[in-house]
Amino acid sequence: xxxxxxxxxxxxxxxxxxxxxxxxxxxxxxxxxxxxxxxxxxxxxxxxxxxxxxxxxxxxxxxxxxxxxxxxxxxxxxxxxxxxxxxxxxxxxxxxxxxxxxxxxxxxxxxxxxxxxxxxxxxxxxxxxxxxxxxxxxxxxxxxxxxxxxxxxxxxxxxxxxxxxxxxxxxxxxxxxxxxxxxxxxxxxxxxxxxxxxxxxxxxxxxxxxxxxxxxxxxxxxxxxxxxxxxxxxxxxxxxxxxxxxxxxxxxxxxxxxxxxxxxxxxxxxxxxxxxxxxxxxxxxxxxxxxxxxxxxxxxxxxxxxxxxxxxxxxxxxxxxxxxxxxxxxxxxxxxxxxxxxxxxxxxxxxxxxxxxxxxxxxxxxxxxxxxxxxxxxxxxxxxxxxxxxxxxxxxxxxxxxxxxxxxxxxxxxxxxxxxxxxxxxxxxxxxxxxxxxxxxxxxxxxxxxxxxxxxxxxxxxxxxxxxxxxxxxxxxxxxxxxxxxxxxxxxxxxxxxxxxxxxxxxxxxxxxxxxxxxxxxxxxxxxxxxxxxx
Amino acid sequence: xxxxxxxxxxxxxxxxxxxxxxxxxxxxxxxxxxxxxxxxxxxxxxxxxxxxxxxxxxxxxxxxxxxxxxxxxxxxxxxxxxxxxxxxxxxxxxxxxxxxxxxxxxxxxxxxxxxxxxxxxxxxxxxxxxxxxxxxxxxxxxxxxxxxxxxxxxxxxxxxxxxxxx
Numbered sequence: 050x051x052x053x054x055x056x057x058x059x060x061x062x063x064x065x066x067x068x069x070x071x072x073x074x075x076x077x078x079x080x081x082x083x084x085x086x087x088x089x090x091x092x093x094x095x096x097x098x099x100x101x102x103x104x105x106x107x108x109x110x111x112x113x114x115x116x117x118x119x120x121x122x123x124x125x126x127x128x129x130x131x132x133x134x135x136x137x138x139x140x141x142x143x144x145x146x147x148x149x150x151x152x153x154x155x156x157x158x159x160x161x162x163x164x165x166x167x168x169x170x171x172x173x174x175x176x177x178x179x180x181x182x183x184x185x186x187x188x189x190x191x192x193x194x195x196x197x198x199x200x201x202x203x204x205x206x207x208x209x210x211x212x213x214x215x216x217x218x219x220x221x222x223x224x225x226x227x228x229x230x231x232x233x234x235x236x237x238x239x240x241x242x243x244x245x246x247x248x249x250x251x252x253x254x255x256x257x258x259x260x261x262x263x264x265x266x267x268x269x270x271x272x273x274x275x276x277x278x279x280x281x282x283x284x285x286x287x288x289x290x291x292x293x294x295x296x297x298x299x300x301x302x303x304x305x306x307x308x309x310x311x312x313x314x315x316x317x318x319x320x321x322x323x324x325x326x327x328x329x330x331x332x333x334x335x336x337x338x339x340x341x342x343x344x345x346x347x348x349x350x351x352x353x354x355x356x357x358x359x360x361x362x363x364x365x366x367x368x369x370x371x372x373x374x375x376x377x378x379x380x381x382x383x384x385x386x387x388x389x390x391x392x393x394x395x396x397x398x399x400x401x402x403x404x405x406x407x408x409x410x411x412x413x414x415x416x417x418x419x420x421x422x423x424x425x426x427x428x429x430x431x432x433x434x435x436x437x438x439x440x441x442x443x444x445x446x447x448x449x450x451x452x453x454x455x456x457x458x459x460x461x462x463x464x465x466x467x468x469x470x471x472x473x474x475x476x477x478x479x480x481x482x483x484x485x486x487x488x489x490x491x492x493x494x495x496x497x498x499x500x501x502x503x504x505x506x507x508x509x510x511x512x513x514x515x516x517x518x519x520x521x522x523x524x525x526x527x528x529x530x531x532x533x534x535x536x537x538x539x540x541x542x543x544x545x546x547x548x549x550x551x552x553x554x555x556x557x558x559x560x561x562x563x564x565x566x567x568x569x570x571x572x573x574x575x576x577x578x579x580x581x582x583x584x
Numbered sequence: 585x586x587x588x589x590x591x592x593x594x595x596x597x598x599x600x601x602x603x604x605x606x607x608x609x610x611x612x613x614x615x616x617x618x619x620x621x622x623x624x625x626x627x628x629x630x631x632x633x634x635x636x637x638x639x640x641x642x643x644x645x646x647x648x649x650x651x652x653x654x655x656x657x658x659x660x661x662x663x664x665x666x667x668x669x670x671x672x673x674x675x676x677x678x679x680x681x682x683x684x685x686x687x688x689x690x691x692x693x694x695x696x697x698x699x700x701x702x703x704x705x706x707x708x709x710x711x712x713x714x715x716x717x718x719x720x721x722x723x724x725x726x727x728x729x730x731x732x733x734x735x736x737x738x739x740x741x742x743x744x745x746x747x748x749x750x
Contacts, residue, residue, distance in 0.1 A: 051665045052646070056701035056717065332645050349714040375682065396683060396710045426711045429683065433737075466711075495711050 050364035050381070053357035055333055057341055064340035071339040071488065075554050078487045081541075082124045085136040089160045097160055102235060102257055103301050105141050105158045108191050111305045112154065112232075117146035120564045122177070122550045127169040129536075129545035135161055138169040138547075142177040144564055147189060148313030151568060153181050156191035159235050164194035166241070168204040171197075171212050172547045178218035180550075183481055185571040187228050187315055189308060190244050193235025212240050219247040228315055232308050233258035233294060234301050236278065246293055250311045252304045253294040255284035260293055320570040323416055328385035329361040331559070338555040346464045346490050352377050352392035352422060355462060359559050361385065368408055373401035378408040380417065384563035389455075392422035392462075396429045397469055402442035405472065406582070409449040413577040418456045418566055421480070425469030426495070441583040446472035452579035456569035458562055461485040461540075461549070467494055476548050482565040484558065485549045489540045496534035500527050588662040589648075595662070606631070677725070678743040679716050684736050685709025687729045692742070696724045704742045705729070716741055 058064060087106060097104060103111075113119055121143035127135045139161040144153050155177045157164035166174070181188045197205055197212060205211050222229060231245035233253040237260045245251035245260055253260070261282030268274050268281065280286070287294035296311075298304035335358045343350055357363040360381035367379040375395030381388055389412035391405055412419050428434075428443045450457070450472060459473070459480040470491065474480050485491070492499070504527045508518055518526075536542060544552050553561055585600045599610040606619035619631040623638075630637045630652065639652040648659040689706035692698060698718040705716050705727065722744035729735050 051663050054666075058701060345713075347708075347711060347713050349712045395714065396712065398683070429710065431684070498711070 050362075050366045052332060053353050053363050053365050055354060055357055055363075056351065057337060057354055059337060059340060064337075067342060067344055068340040070344045071342050071555075074487050075339070078552060078554065081128065085124055085128065088136075093160045100235075100257060102159065102193065104160060105156050105191065105193075108156060108232075108234065108301065108305065109141060109145075109154065111302065112145075112147055112189065112191070112308065114146045114149065118560065118564065119143050119145040120561055122180075123173055123544060123547055124551055125541065125544045126173050126547055127167065127545055129542050130169055131167060135167050135169070137161070138167060138173045139164060140170050140173045140177075142173060144186070144568060148309050150187060150312050150315055150317065151571070152189050152312060153177060153184075153186040154189045154191070157194040157235070157241075159193040159195075162195070162198065164235065165196065165198040166194060166205065166212070167198045168201055168211075169545075169547065171205045171215065172210070175210055175214045175218060176547055176550070178215060178222065180481070180568075181227060182218060182221055182225065183479070183572065184568040185225065185227050185318060186568055187312065188222065188230070188248075189312065190229065190231040190248060192231055192233045192237045192241065192244050194238065194241045195236065196238035196241050216240070216243050216247055219244070223247065223249065230308050230311050232301075232304050233260060234304060235259075236264065237261075237282075238264050242282075250296070250308075251294045252296040252298050252307045252311075253284045253287055254298050254301050254304045257301070258294075258298075258304075259283050260287055318571045320567075321573055323418070323570065323574075324387040325385045326361075326382060326387075328382070331358050331360060332363040333357045335359070335556050335559065342463065342486070342488060342555065346488070349395065350424075350463075352394045352424065352462070355422060356381065356390060356392060359383065359562075360388075360390075365390075368411075369404055373398065373404035376401035376405050378404060383420070383559065383566065386563075386566045387417050388420045388458075388566070389417040390420045390422060391473065393425040393469070393473065396426055397443065397446075397472065398429050399434065399437045399439055399442045402428065402439070402446050402472065406442075406445040406449040409446075409453055410577070410579075413453050413455050416455060416574055418458065418569065419453060419474070420562065421457065421459045421474040423459065423461045423465045423470070423473045423475075424463035425466060425473055426464055427467030427469045428472070443468055443472055445582050447478075448580050448582055450474050450478050452577065454575040454577050456481045456566065456572075456574070458565055458569075459483045460553070460558060460562075461489040461491060461543075462555075463489055465489065465491040481569045482561070483549045484551055484553045484561060485540045485543055486555055486558075487540050487552045489543075490538045491540070491543050491548065492534060492538035496531055496538060499534050500531040503530050586664065588664055588667065590660040590662055591657055677746050678740045679704065679719070681707065681735050681737055681739045681741055682714070683709045685714075685734070687731055687733050687735070687741075688713065690727055690731050692724050692727065694724050694726050698722060698724060698744070707735075707741070718744070720744070720747070722747065 124137055127138035139158045141156040141158055229248040231248035231251040233245050235257060237245055242260045242262055259278045259282040265276055265278055265281060284297050288297040296307050298307055338358050341350055341354045356365055360383055365379050365381045375398055377392040377394050379390055381390055428439050457474050457480045476483055507526050540552055543549050587598055589596045601608040603617055606617055609616045609618050616633050621629045623629055626640050626642050628639045628641055630639045637652055642649045646661040650657045685707045687705055688708045692704050700718050700720050702718045703715040704718055707714050725743040725745045727742050728740045
C-alpha cells in the first residue's frame with residue numbers, strides 16, 4: 050500500500066492559526082470532561098464519605114487492570130440538559146480490561162443526585178447494553194442508585210426505549226450467553242433492583258449494599274411496616290435467605306476483588322478472524338491534525354490529510370481514485386486491522402454516491418470493517434442532479450449502509466448535514482461506535498439556511514395579513530432561530546443527547562477506533578444481504 | 585517480494601524470497617542467503633552467505649540507516665507504485681470546477697509562479713468553501729473566472745503553463 054503524500058504546509062499561516070484554534074478547543078474539551086468526571090459539590094462527596102462509600106471513579110480504578118486503556122463513552126452526556134446539574138447523566142460507562150478480559154462497564158454515580166436515573170441516564174444505560182449486545186461484551190455493573198428520578202417519570206418509564214429496555218437488554222445478553230456481573234455497592238431501588246437480579250453474578254457489600262423493590266419509606270407508607278434498609282434488602286438477607294445476590298463482601302474493596310475474580314474465570318471469546326498485520330504508527334504526525342481541521346466548518350479540506358494521520362504507516366490503497374472524487378474510498382490498516390474507509394471530500398454527487406454503495410458491497414464481500422469519516426454538507430441539489438437521479442443514488446447508499454453486515458464505525462470529523470448523515474452511517478444506522486470531533490456540527494441543514502427558510506415563511510405569512518416588516522423585525526425573527534440552531538447543531542449538544550458515543554480529541558481517534566474494532570470482533574460477521582436497490 | 589532502494593544516486597532492485605532459514609536475496613543474476621537476528625536496541629547480527637557481521641540499523645519512515653563493517657549507508661525505500669505513477673505524467677494543465685458555484689477569492693494572476701499545494705482560487709458551492717490548489721509546481725497561464733463570477737460544473741477555473749517535456 051502506498052503512503053499518502055501530504056500537501057499540508059505545516060509552516061503556513063493557515064496551519065498555525067488552525068492549530069492554535071483547535072488546541073484551544075481541545076483544552077476546553079479536556080476541561081469540561083475533567084469537570085464532568087470529578088468536580089462535585091463538597092457536600093455530595095462528604096455524604097459519600099459518611100456513608101462509607103467510594104467515589105465512582107475510585108471504584109473504577111480498583112476494578113480495571115492497572116496500566117490498561119479505558120475508553121470512556123459519552124463522558125459529556127447531559128452536559129446541556131437539566132441545567133448542567135447531572136454530569137455524565139449520572140452514569141460512567143466505557144470499555145476496559147478487567148482480569149485480562151475486554152468488558153464494558155456501567156456504573157451509577159451516587160455523587161450526582163444520589164445516583165438517580167434521569168431520562169438521559171436511561172438512554173446512556175440502554176446504549177451501553179446495546180453495545181454489549183452488538184459486540185458480545187461482558188458487562189460489569191456497579192450499582193448505587195436511588196432509582197428513577199420521579200419528577201421526570203413520564204420521560205423515563207413506559208416507552209419502548211425507556212427503563213424497561215434496560216432489563217430487556219439484560220435478558221437478551223443472558224440469552225446470548227454474554228455474562229453480566231453486578232457489584233451492589235449502594236442501594237438498588239425499584240427498577241434498579243432488577244439489575245443484580247438479572248445478572249449471572251452479583252456481589253453485595255455488607256452494610257451499604259441493598260436491593261429492594263420498595264425502600265423503607267415506601268414500605269412504611271404502604272403497609273406500616275418499619276424496617277431498616279439492611280433488614281429489608283441487605284447483604285445477609287439476599288446472600289443467605291432470598292438468593293437474590295450471590296457473593297457477600299465485607300467492603301467495597303472486597304466486592305470489587307470478587308468481581309475481578311469472577312471476570313477472570315469467564316471464558317475468553319473467540320475473536321472473528323479478519324485480515325490483520327503488525328501495526329505501524331502513522332508516518333505523518335497526528336498532532337498535525339490540529340493544523341488541518343479548519344476554524345470554519347464551511348472551509349473544505351482534503352480528507353486524505355486526515356486519513357494519513359489515522360492509519361498505519363499513512364498507507365492507503367485508494368479505490369476508484371478518478372471516479373466520484375468527492376467521496377474517497379479505499380483500504381488501509383488501523384492498529385493492523387484492515388479497514389475500508391469512506392471519507393467525504395465534497396458534496397455527494399451521483400457518481401460519488403454510486404461509488405460509495407459499490408464500495409460498501411465490496412467491503413462486505415471481503416469481510417472488511419467499514420470506517421466512515423463524515424464531513425458532508427449533503428447530496429447535490431438542482432434540476433440537473435435530480436434529473437440524473439441524485440435521490441435514488443443517495444437511496445442506494447442508504448440501502449447499502451443498512452444492509453452491511455461488517456462492523457461499521459463512524460467519526461463525524463467536521464460537518465454532518467442533511468441526508469449525507471444517513472448515507473454516511475449516521476446514528477440511526479447502527480455503527481458499532483459513533484464518535485464526533487468537538488468542532489463538528491450536525492443538523493438537518495445549515496443554520497443560516499434554516500434561519501433563511503423559516504424567516505421567509507414567517508415574513509410571507511405576515512405579509513398576507515397586510516403587515517410589512519422592518520429590517521429590525523426581520524432580524525428579530527431570524528436571530529432566535531439562528532441561535533437555537535447553532536446551539537442544537539453543536540457537538541456538545543449532540544453528545545449531551547447521546548447522538549454519539551462521545552466527543553474525541555482527534556489525537557485519540559486512532560486508539561478509540563482500535564479498541565472499537567477489537568470489541569467488534571467478538572461477534573461473528575454474517576452473510577451480506579440487501580433490500581432492493583433502485584437502479 | 586520486490587524491494588527498491590536508493591543509495592546515493594544509485595537505484596537498487598532486489599527480490600526477497602523465502603528460504604528454510606532466513607531469506608534469499610536475489611540481486612540481478614546473483615543470489616545470497618541472508619539471516620537477520622536482533623541483538624537488542626538497534627544492533628543486529630547479519631549473516632550473509634554464511635559469514636556473520638555485526639550491524640546497527642535504524643529505520644526512520646522510508647529512510648534506513650545502516651552501519652556495518654566500519655562504513656555507513658543511507659537507504660531510501662522507494663514505493664514501486666509511487667515511482668511508476670510519478671513517471672506517468674499526462675495530467676491536465678487546467679483545473680475544472682467540481683460543481684456549480686461562485687468564485688469567492690482569487691489569489692493568483694497569470695504569470696505567477698506557484699508551488700504544489702498553493703491556493704489558486706477559492707470557490708463556494710453548497711455552503712462549502714473549496715480551495716482550488718496547484719496540483720504541481722508551475723506558472724499560472726490564466727485565471728478563467730473573475731471574483732464573484734458564477735460557473736457550471738466542469739468550467740475551467742485556472743490553467744498552468746504546460747510542463748516542459750522531460
